[in-house]
Amino acid sequence: MPFAVTTKPLRMLRAASVLVAVSLALCGPQSSAHADGAYIRQAATETTERMASQPIQVAPASPYTQGSVAYVPTPEMATPSKSLNLALTLEAGRNNAVAQFQAGQNNFSNVGVLGGSRNAVGVLQAGNDVSNLYLVNTQSLSVGVLQPKGAAPSNVLIARLPNGALLIKK
Numbered sequence: 708m709p710f711a712v713t714t715k716p717l718r719m720l721r722a723a724s725v726l727v728a729v730s731l732a733l734c735g736p737q738s739s740a741h742a743d744g745a746y747i748r749q750a751a752t753e754t755t756e757r758m759a760s761q762p763i764q765v766a767p768a769s770p771y772t773q774g775s776v777a778y779v780p781t782p783e784m785a786t787p788s789k790s791l792n793l794a795l796t797l798e799a800g801r802n803n804a805v806a807q808f809q810a811g812q813n814n815f816s817n818v819g820v821l822g823g824s825r826n827a828v829g830v831l832q833a834g835n836d837v838s839n840l841y842l843v844n845t846q847s848l849s850v851g852v853l854q855p856k857g858a859a860p861s862n863v864l865i866a867r868l869p870n871g872a873l874l875i876k877k
Contacts, residue, residue, distance in 0.1 A: 791815075800824050810834065811856055823867075826850070836860075843867070 790812030796805050801824040807816050811834020818828050823845040829852070830838055836854040843866035852861055864876040 794818075794830070797821070800826070804828070806830070808832070816852075820845075823848075828852075830854075833858075839863070841865070845873075 792809040792812070792814045794807040794809060794814075794816045795818070796807065797819040798805060799821050803820045803823060803826045805818050805820065805828045807818065807830040809816065809832045811832070813835045814832040815837045816830045816832060817839045818830060819841040820826055820828065821841070821843045823842050825847045826842055826845055827849045828840065828842065829850070830840065831852070832838065832854045833856040835857045837860040838852050838854060839860075839862045840850065840852055841864045842848060842850065843864070845865060845867050848865065850865065852863075854861060862877065864874070866874045866876075868874055
């Protein structure tokens with residue numbers, strides 16, 4: 708008798724078995740583990756007594772005291788940074804791809820994809836650039852933002868309206 712095996716029942720079976728295992732582990736009897744101490748006598752009693760009567764000199768593990776450790780910053784932290792490159796992405800959709808590339812200094816890029824699907828966004832900045840790009844309810848759009856060094860700020864909203872029209876606001 709031939710039969711076909713699909714992945715859906717297997718996934719449901721795996722999920723159910725994991726759920727059962729977790730619930731049994733949480734609901735089972737809770738007992739703590741205890742271990743007995745083990746002591747092995749390796750020396751005779753008189754040797755142990757002789758060693759106990761002699762003073763033991765304690766040497767520090769390292770030649771430095773606890774307060775003598777100084778904080779030494781890494782080279783990146785030692786010199787203050789004059790450049791800031793910041794790329795932020797907010798994606799709330801399906802199968803969207805966002806790539807942001809920044810070269811130079813003082814770049815700020817913000818990309819938001821809200822409620823869309825299968826969109827591709829690329830942002831390339833060369834230095835001292837600001838861009839804000841928002842895609843709202845769009846599908847299968849490819850958008851690129853190219854900013855040469857010192858370009859004017861780019862603020863763009865692209866939205867699919869309820870009537871099907873595409874709104875592009877700069």
